[in-house]
Amino acid sequence: MSTTTTPFLSVRNLAKNFGAFRALHDIDLDIHRGEFVCFLGPSGCGKTTLLRAVAGLDLQDSGTIHMGGRDVSHASPSERDFGIVFQSYALFPNLTVADNVGYGLVNRRRTRDEIAKRVNELLTLVGLPEQGRKYPVQLSGGQQQRVALARALATAPELLLLDEPLSALDAKVRERLRGEMRSLQQRLGVTTIMVTHDQEEALAMADRIVVMRDGAVEQVGSPEEIYRRPATPFVADFVGHMTFMDAIVTGPGKVRVDELDLVVANAAPFAAGTPVRLAMRPEEVRTRGIGAETPNRFEATIGDLAFLGSYCRAHLEPTGSRATRIAADFSSNAMRDLGIVPGQVRTVAFPPEALHVFAGEGR
Ligand SMILES: Nc1ncnc2c1ncn2[C@@H]1O[C@H](COP(=O)(O)OP(=O)(O)OP(=O)(O)O)[C@@H](O)[C@H]1O
Numbered sequence: 001m002s003t004t005t006t007p008f009l010s011v012r013n014l015a016k017n018f019g020a021f022r023a024l025h026d027i028d029l030d031i032h033r034g035e036f037v038c039f040l041g042p043s044g045c046g047k048t049t050l051l052r053a054v055a056g057l058d059l060q061d062s063g064t065i066h067m068g069g070r071d072v073s074h075a076s077p078s079e080r081d082f083g084i085v086f087q088s089y090a091l092f093p094n095l096t097v098a099d100n101v102g103y104g105l106v107n108r109r110r111t112r113d114e115i116a117k118r119v120n121e122l123l124t125l126v127g128l129p130e131q132g133r134k135y136p137v138q139l140s141g142g143q144q145q146r147v148a149l150a151r152a153l154a155t156a157p158e159l160l161l162l163d164e165p166l167s168a169l170d171a172k173v174r175e176r177l178r179g180e181m182r183s184l185q186q187r188l189g190v191t192t193i194m195v196t197h198d199q200e201e202a203l204a205m206a207d208r209i210v211v212m213r214d215g216a217v218e219q220v221g222s223p224e225e226i227y228r229r230p231a232t233p234f235v236a237d238f239v240g241h242m243t244f245m246d247a248i249v250t251g252p253g254k255v256r257v258d259e260l261d262l263v264v265a266n267a268a269p270f271a272a273g274t275p276v277r278l279a280m281r282p283e284e285v286r287t288r289g290i291g292a293e294t295p296n297r298f299e300a301t302i303g304d305l306a307f308l309g310s311y312c313r314a315h316l317e318p319t320g321s322r323a324t325r326i327a328a329d330f331s332s333n334a335m336r337d338l339g340i341v342p343g344q345v346r347t348v349a350f351p352p353e354a355l356h357v358f359a360g361e362g363r
Pocket of ligand 1: 042043046050
């Protein structure tokens, strides 16, 4: 996928209000052919509103949308080439699975044999061959969502829109379908936008994630960029877990948190004396291989420990600074090898490159 080619979908300066409520504003976004993009954000941030504007189901108040080089800003949904899957499967209960899948093909001047062949192809594609004669009620939630996906793909649209397609399913089915949908999307190469509030889902499936907040785009990036280099405290907090600490810049690459003097790799824009917010992922706290030369080492008491299956999350209280509590994850191996128990005092370290520095205000 190249970012130098003309984008398949271009959204410019999009805004949408519901009465006095500003649901979307200043949305600029490019999506390239074949990309899988997730709109991610908390409830009410405008993800679905943006998806519906792309589909033409709810027109924006201002701004433009170009699709495949065409200005579709004011086009009706039927004039835009997309398939859509909703959270609630939205299948016709009185039609068989085959008729549901073939529904969009009936008015396209195809013979019954052609439609039957295409429906079989699609049902095989989504792993449901031989199920065409059943009715939706005879299928599980996961199977119904596969049928909805087959129906959305029936006309071979250029764009696939998925509005929380997995959130009504239980965890195991959701995880399996996540992998299947992603590999199907890659095989077909269909440009896809998926709305989700589930960060794990977005990290696992997307080529790029659009993090939204209060009707605007907060950050766009690959899952790795979003996770490793969050542009704002909001993104850092929403995607994955972060400990935030109030700090003061004490010099180039140096900050102080309470009594702790720390070196940081990424404090470039902040002058000495600036209050900043320091952020750190729990899995980055180091507990092993710490020597006299290890930067940012300090002693901390292990506070409460929560067992989370494959790892434990502890809260550390740095010695001499009971106000700061730092989340730290220990693998089951580390727990066993190091004999970590609550109340223990251990030497830990913050790798300088794992500390994120944000402006002190405007959370
Ligand atoms: N038809 C409508 N009339 C009035 N307000 C609306 C309408 N549709 C959406 N909104 C409001 O616009 C905001 C954005 O809604 P939207 O459905 O896009 O959010 P979302 O990010 O998809 O959230 P969720 O994950 O809860 O679905 C919400 O505050 C919602 O209440």
